[in-house]
Amino acid sequence: MSKPESLLHIDDLMSFLDASPVNFLAVETMRLKLEAADFVRLEQSAPWHIERGGKYYVVKNGSAIFAFIAGMGDVTDGFKIISAHSDSPGFRIKPNAEIAAPGDVLKLNTEVYGGPILYTWFDRPLSIAGRVILRSHDPLRPEHQLINFNRPILTIPHLAIHFNRAVNEGNPLSKQKDMLPVIAMINDAAEKHDYLLNLVADQLGVDKSDILDFDLSLYDTTKACLVGANDEFLTSGRLDDLSMAYCAMTALLESDDNAMTRVMAIFDNEETGSGTKQGAASPELDYILRRIAAALGADDEDYMRAIANSFMVSADNAHGIHPNYPEKQDPTNHPRLGGGPVIKINANCKYMTDADSAAVFRVVCERAGVPYQYFVNHSDVAGGSTLGNILTSQIPLRGVDMGAALWAMHSVRETASAIDHEYIIAAFTEFFNC
16 A cells, blocks of 8 residues: 655644643644634533534533534434543642752652653653643632743753662662652752742742642653654654544544534543543543534434444554564564554453454545554553543444554653554544545
């Protein structure tokens, strides 16, 4: 199968990754792109008025976003859904975070979010981004503001090899002791009081007393880039799973009118089990699909028929065969970077894929003119679950789990193939159009 003529989207994908250092900013970046394409925001607390062919989106908690183009046919024709997630493993800042440390330095108390590869975070230029909650006139509806310091202001220094000669023979890490970032030098311990809040207040131009709380995370400030003698590889933080969120959004924006309603569903908190109101284990997608159907004049019977006719692509990245550890892969199914979308299969139903749904996605890839491949866990290694099987506990959808092949998944910087993202956008667009 032939490759796309050029990497049409790769620069835009890298810009998206750089603009999306945390889940809240990823959703804001997608929101702006959707509004630029004339998508209309719907509020969950207000009535929905939807027209066939109309373009709409919904934001949940600032960290999940759902966009759809209402189908031109009957509601019972069903939904075409692509899901992904906005969060990535890393570090969240705790309340009362300032800790005065020996050497007249100030460090911040953090908590690990999800399952990052801890040692990849050492000695990096780190920054802070997220959202800040401010006092308002309504106690039930405080004001939310996004924040991104957008410059290196922290680092997590590793212990020198001279103090741990066995470091390269294995180095167990304490999340509470070893992984705390340094933010500043101070003259005395009293300076630590409200140090972070003062920085946040100055960054936002607000009174410190109006700051009620925050959701702040660390991120590596190194930009996304292409590597390899021929720019074959894309390296960046948060490829899992923002690269798939980007592909889903781009395919929705570039797809054609269709009888079926096309849906992009970007959830939060997949890395911690999806058990939040903005996560895939909530009834959020079911509620949204029901409201779309109702706004288009359908009743419950019509909705059930629509679900029976629907199909979902659960887009969460896969493990590509590692050049130094080929034995970690299944003996006969070892997807490679640059080999196209990876269909993910698990006999114990950790993924939603079955033979029927794998066949559907295979034909979609064939029609799009892109290659496809399969991932199955090595039988001695337990696999993790993803959005697909979690969502089917809420909605009985047909669907397939898939993703792009990655190296170093959950590292502070992951590596993928540049061409795979063109393949996946082509496949997703074909899925929406077919």
